[in-house]
Amino acid sequence: MSADTPLIRAEGVCKDYTMGRNVVRALIDVDVDVQAGEFVAVMGPSGSGKSTFMNLVGALDQPTRGRLTIAGRDLATLDDDALARLRNETLGFVFQQFMLLARTNALDNVQLPLMYTSMNRHEKRERAEAALERVGLAERMDHGPAQLSGGQQQRVAIARALVNRPRMILADEPTGALDSVTAEEIMQLFGQLNDEGVTVVLVTHEEEIAEHARRILRFRDGRLLSDEARQAA
Amino acid sequence: MSAVVRTERSGLQLSASLAIALKAIRTNSVRSLLTMLGIIIGIAAAIVAVSIAQGAGKQLTEQIEQFGTHVLQVRPGASWRGGRSQGADSERALTDDDVDALRDLDGIEATSGRVQASVTAVVGGRNRPVSLFGVGADFGLVQDWEIAEGRGITEAEARRGAKIAVLGTTVVEELFDGADPIGQRIRLNRTSATVVGVLEEKGAGSWGQDQDDVVWMPLETVRSRVSRSPQAVADDAGRIYLKVWEDREVAEVEADVEHLMRVRRDIQPGAEDDFRIANFAEFIRARNATESLLGFLLAAFSATSLVVGGIGIMNIMLVSVTERTREIGLRRAVGARSRDVLTQFLVEATVLGLIGGLVGLLLGIGGTMLAARLGEFPVLLSPITLAGAVGVAVLIAVFFGYYPARRASKLDPIDALRFE
Numbered sequence: 167m168s169a170d171t172p173l174i175r176a177e178g179v180c181k182d183y184t185m186g187r188n189v190v191r192a193l194i195d196v197d198v199d200v201q202a203g204e205f206v207a208v209m210g211p212s213g214s215g216k217s218t219f220m221n222l223v224g225a226l227d228q229p230t231r232g233r234l235t236i237a238g239r240d241l242a243t244l245d246d247d248a249l250a251r252l253r254n255e256t257l258g259f260v261f262q263q264f265m266l267l268a269r270t271n272a273l274d275n276v277q278l279p280l281m282y283t284s285m286n287r288h289e290k291r292e293r294a295e296a297a298l299e300r301v302g303l304a305e306r307m308d309h310g311p312a313q314l315s316g317g318q319q320q321r322v323a324i325a326r327a328l329v330n331r332p333r334m335i336l337a338d339e340p341t342g343a344l345d346s347v348t349a350e351e352i353m354q355l356f357g358q359l360n361d362e363g364v365t366v367v368l369v370t371h372e373e374e375i376a377e378h379a380r381r382i383l384r385f386r387d388g389r390l391l392s393d394e395a396r397q398a399a
Numbered sequence: 400m401s402a403v404v405r406t407e408r409s410g411l412q413l414s415a416s417l418a419i420a421l422k423a424i425r426t427n428s429v430r431s432l433l434t435m436l437g438i439i440i441g442i443a444a445a446i447v448a449v450s451i452a453q454g455a456g457k458q459l460t461e462q463i464e465q466f467g468t469h470v471l472q473v474r475p476g477a478s479w480r481g482g483r484s485q486g487a488d489s490e491r492a493l494t495d496d497d498v499d500a501l502r503d504l505d506g507i508e509a510t511s512g513r514v515q516a517s518v519t520a521v522v523g524g525r526n527r528p529v530s531l532f533g534v535g536a537d538f539g540l541v542q543d544w545e546i547a548e549g550r551g552i553t554e555a556e557a558r559r560g561a562k563i564a565v566l567g568t569t570v571v572e573e574l575f576d577g578a579d580p581i582g583q584r585i586r587l588n589r590t591s592a593t594v595v596g597v598l599e600e601k602g603a604g605s606w607g608q609d610q611d612d613v614v615w616m617p618l619e620t621v622r623s624r625v626s627r628s629p630q631a632v633a634d635d636a637g638r639i640y641l642k643v644w645e646d647r648e649v650a651e652v653e654a655d656v657e658h659l660m661r662v663r664r665d666i667q668p669g670a671e672d673d674f675r676i677a678n679f680a681e682f683i684r685a686r687n688a689t690e691s692l693l694g695f696l697l698a699a700f701s702a703t704s705l706v707v708g709g710i711g712i713m714n715i716m717l718v719s720v721t722e723r724t725r726e727i728g729l730r731r732a733v734g735a736r737s738r739d740v741l742t743q744f745l746v747e748a749t750v751l752g753l754i755g756g757l758v759g760l761l762l763g764i765g766g767t768m769l770a771a772r773l774g775e776f777p778v779l780l781s782p783i784t785l786a787g788a789v790g791v792a793v794l795i796a797v798f799f800g801y802y803p804a805r806r807a808s809k810l811d812p813i814d815a816l817r818f819e
Contacts, residue, residue, distance in 0.1 A: 221813050226731075226732065226812045226813050226816075246737055247738075250731070253734050254734020259733065261729075265725065267726060267729075269422075270422075282734040282736070330734075
């Protein structure tokens with residue numbers, strides 16, 4: 167893949183859901199490119215299609231019509247195994263509710279994506295330790311989720327997203343469960359990661375969170391309403 | 400993606416699945432134990448059942464080998480009058496003439512009478528209670544019992560009542576310290592005899608009795624000298640043992656024997672026999688049938704329990720899948736293939752089955768030993784049974800765990816992540 171190939175390329179992407187007899191058009195004719203290294207906020211009220219867009223970009227779903235290419239690979243050409251591999255190697259997910267495994271320490275939580283690689287035990291551990299150091303949790307590796315604050319748990323989740331060195335992090339309302347001070351810290355972390363070259367795409371409905379991004383995509387009623395570039399905050 | 404070289408993915412490693420499974424089981428240890436109970440009981444019952452059945456089977460084989468399937472025994476029975484048994488006192492003895500007549504019957508290879516007495520054997524200063532058999536020359540042939548040293552009893556000696564004896568190995572050991580007894584004297588009650596042979600060692604019988612603690616003497620010698628009693632019939636042959644030729648049907652020859660004996664004993668048509676014919680193979684089978692039935696009932700119980708155990712595993716795995724829906728969604732998002740999820744839950748079910756099987760194994764061994772002691776059954780705990788039992792537990796777990804595991808693997812990642 168050449169350097170100027172976009173990381174995300176959506177061409178006329180549509181997604182329909184069938185609810186009983188009704189067809190809900192969740193996404194209508196979305197055309198957008200996201201280049202490697204960008205920091206993009208995806209905004210819109212609930213039902214706007216932003217979550218559907220994120221699911222598609224996360225290779226968790228397939229468009230009904232149109233073409234969606236992630237890291238140069240047309241999703242329609244990939245089977246279940248190839249999609250899993252794409253998620254494992256190219257994407258990192260961060261969720262609003264952290265999604266850490268209970269009764270499992272930070273180090274093991276971070277290693278979760280590596281479980282689905284052929285990496286040896288030693289390498290997995292080194293990678294996980296490096297990822298936790300990168301998010302500032304070098305001292306908390308053996309702590310379980312119950313022993314960590316919300317902000318720390320989200321940092322563990324971000325370390326998990328980073329551990330297999332993805333090209334892009336997809337964050338779905340990553341600060342939604344955090345107080346404003348902690349949310350600010352987490353956003354600064356995303357900013358740092360972006361500065362280091364990781365592409366970040368995050369869904370939010372808060373303007374002050376979106377202000378951390380350099381580009382904002384606004385969805386409404388399944389359509390991409392606006393696409394504005396911003397000066398970095 | 401030519402610029403990016405990645406190592407080939409091998410998917411979820413087995414050791415990792417195992418760790419996840421053990422953690423899940425440990426987290427819900429009480430629930431897991433209750434789930435395994437059906438498997439535990441089923442496997443334990445299966446082991447007890449198979450051990451008893453195999454024990455009975457082994458005993459059957461041994462007894463057939465011991466007595467032979469082509470051996471018949473004729474013994475006197477109570478006579479009947481007007482449909483009523485006249486009791487033991489009415490028994491009419493079988494005689495030497497009966498033995499001779501049966502010997503000439505078509506299909507009979509060898510015949511011998513056998514009287515039995517419990518006597519004290521004395522050699523030098525030592526004495527010992529032994530079973531004394533008064534037998535004909537062919538008794539060894541009928542019983543398939545060879546002479547190890549010296550010689551057996553000849554026809555002439557059997558008829559004239561020679562004062563000779565053939566000893567079992569136990570008697571030789573106990574009274575002669577294992578030294579060669581041939582040509583030595585042995586006294587049985589008040590009759591002195593010369594030892595002419597030693598029987599081949601037979602070992603313990605299936606009831607545990609020592610078959611080698613025995614002395615054979617000519618039939619005539621025993622009845623006229625050793626165990627002489629006033630009311631004894633002079634030519635009483637005791638019980639008559641018949642060996643049927645290997646290529647003949649035992650049942651047919653048995654019918655001929657019965658017919659001949661009825662004629663000889665002048666039994667009217669329609670009247671009951673006043674003698675009994677025992678067919679050893681049938682006798683042994685009947686005896687073992689009881690034990691086989693018990694084994695069958697236990698096997699049925701065990702199968703039921705295993706199915707219940709399997710359903711228990713399926714149930715708990717469905718609960719586990721539901722409880723961990725979000726975890727499944729997360730795993731899919733970070734790169735688990737649907738077959739990685741399938742493997743994970745199958746391994747968890749397998750571990751449940753394996754632990755249940757191993758606990759059931761211990762319980763089954765204990766139960767078998769208890770049954771052997773309390774019921775005095777012959778049991779056979781074979782390694783194949785034990786390994787097979789654990790294998791069955793695992794198979795059942797995989798069979799019943801497959802549906803929940805497949806359901807987990809087919810979950811839509813998006814729905815699973817959103818599951819509350």
